[in-house]
Amino acid sequence: MSKQRKTGKIILLILAALLLLLLGAIGIFYLRINTPAALFTPDATAAPTPEPATPSAAPLQTPGAHSPTPEPAVTPEPTPAPMSEAELESLSDLSFMKNRVNIMVFGIDKSEEREASGSFRTDTMILVTVNFKTNAVDMISIPRDSYVQLYNKSGELIEPLDPYGKVNSAFSLGGGLKHGGYQSALNTVSALFGGIPVQYYVSVDMNAVKDVVNAMGGVEYDVDIEVTMNGRELHPGLQHLDGQAVLDYCRQRKGSSDVARADRQQRMLFAIFNQMKSTGQIANIPKIYTAVQSNIETNLSFEQICALALVAVRMDSAGLNRHMVPGEYMSLYARDCWCLHTLKLQELISDVFGAEVIVDPNADAEALKLYVGTNRLAIAAELSAGNRAYADAQYLLTNYKSSIPSAECSALQSAMSHLKTALRRESKGLLDLYTPPVRTLADSIWAGLGGMGAIPSGMADAVLQEEEESNTFSGSGGIHIG
Template sequence: MRHPRRRLVLFASLGVVILLAIPAIWLGVKWNRALSNINKMIVPTVVLPTTAAATPEPLAVVETPDPELPPLPEPTAVPPPDGVQNILLVGTDARIGEDVSRTDTMVWVHLDPQANRVSMMSFPRDLWVNIPGYGKNRINTAYLTGETKLGKGYGPALLKKTVGDLVGVPIDHFVLINFDGFKTIIDKIGGIYVDVPKVIDDAKYPMDEYAGDVRTMKIHFDAGRQLMDGSNALIYARTRHADSDFGRNQRQQQVLMAIFDRMREQGLLGQLTSLDDYTDVLSNYIRTDLSRTDMLGLAGVGSRLHSENIQRFAIDAKMVTPRTTPAYVLLLKDQKALRLLVNQMLDPSAAAAGGENPAP
């Protein structure tokens, strides 16, 4: 007959194992749910036809999401990317799965995991550039051109090629988010703190929903540090009539930094246990050609990154000449100035020697 004390020890041991297993099972369920949500965000990488104006074959898939969910890793088990990543952040007012539109926001992010350094560069949406296969046009038409002229899924590829040719650096990946997703992520993290440098009054801010013939509304921001929800942060990032598109580019970068700071201070970048809460909310608003491994690795880089390691650049008013006829566009004055700016963005020593062109 087994000793009662031994039975008690065995029972207690089993109880401990079960208690330890419950959070592990719960975490595994959340992890698998998160990965399923991430899969919804990932779209195939496509290859542009040799002649961009030609009618392409059906989507040429280079990489597709792995349908099998990997086992739950430890937070430290997801390695950071080995090499430099060039990622294009794209904002659009079109809803995912609905009609496409021109891109409202374009920010090139250069990430060097080994140096633990990130640079970002904004492009004014009216910048006059060459769109491969389609001639000169505003940079914000490249995505729309790819989607409408080549076919669904080709917009990001043509936009990456357009920006890559402009800066002389191949763009590896894109992340596309619409305005609803932008507002949702900010509300999900409890809003963001933004230090507004000066009073902003815009009497012609475009309304999301028209009220009869009324298509604009008045908006106002006081100067100073303030907490913004998603709707106010979107208005702050989009308003431009108080100054210009260049001021708007600075505000967009400021909001991106505020989102990063808010997520970092809350520990969200390295917090796998809450990952599914965010992926579930964002899966309907974001599309990207980053793989799951890339996304998790980049999150690991972000958790170690500090604001002072992020450098900000922009094509500003000094680098362009406005042309008003037949339509308003911005022409680059000098390719050398752009080359210098790109070199400063890619090389910290060049930035130190030549000075930065950051948003304040």
């Protein structure tokens, strides 16, 4: 068996594990291979994210499509019998199955530009915890706007001077696809849950969900909202949805919140899980493999995938529980953020994991409301100085850009971008770091232009006012520059 085919079958099994987490994973139980040992390299421990393989089998033909050169006839092999539960257990990593395992499921928003840089956004984040003793699976959706401390792949704060941000930015700020973004996201989620360990991940391009559902032949679902996306529409009611309709339904955010969207995603996963359990999507496995093989990233080993498949075999939908990280939306630092109800989150952790932990009290919604107000008063002088430096620099660029040497102009614009972030974040540490360079550059450029004294404050104030009016903001955390 060629190395390419071995890799291809490994990825097929990884896909089946993804179906446990995202779609139920019942397919692995029916996936029978004659020589399981052929799937392994000598080191079968968890490895870095595998590269997607090119399928060794011929691609599925569209009905009516022309095939230039017919392949020689091949006698088909008999359809393999379902793997027995005992055999599946023999292939499973039993140490992995001792108690509980926690796996992050990411839905990645890809584009050509983001793929080139590896800076995808984790737009869907679900912590899946599998209890091997009870065969129960809990899914905890983490709103992507959750305002938490962000950690890098080494477990250190990404920005000690300004440690908080939206949870879905941990992946990109922590290094992205190529430089430790997944580990950064795992460390951030672990800290969010009070230190609950999260070692594993399965990541899928959201477009792959569409291909999976199409390969299943669609799904029956009772749509509960109006969906309008890129000219496509869905209306409430029980109906048969194809992959694109499922993707539109799961992505719809207009007219609702990210939390409501996460709830819809969970309910859709339940529906797909139940359909796969009832029908056994055996014939569609090759389609699913061909459709999504290049869109999966995971650090699960083959034995661990078998262990997850065993759970899928032994459980029913009653053992699949769904939750949401508790909190509320607040307009914080000119952005809508999901701010935690930390005591309720501690209760959820206790109920699901049986562990008593302390969730970061400074991330609590009430604590943030208090902090924003008191911090603004405490750093009023720094905010005023930063705003004035930024406004003066903006005045120079608006009125004299063509007269400013290009090197100085570029340096000023770069420094302004950092200062704008510091102002938006109302961070004293960042203001102390980024106000002086803008102030120094602006004064130097003004002097070089022959300006006398301070940059005209009336005009600078007018520019500042223009900046304020261009940014719509309400609620706690409003600042001068959005």
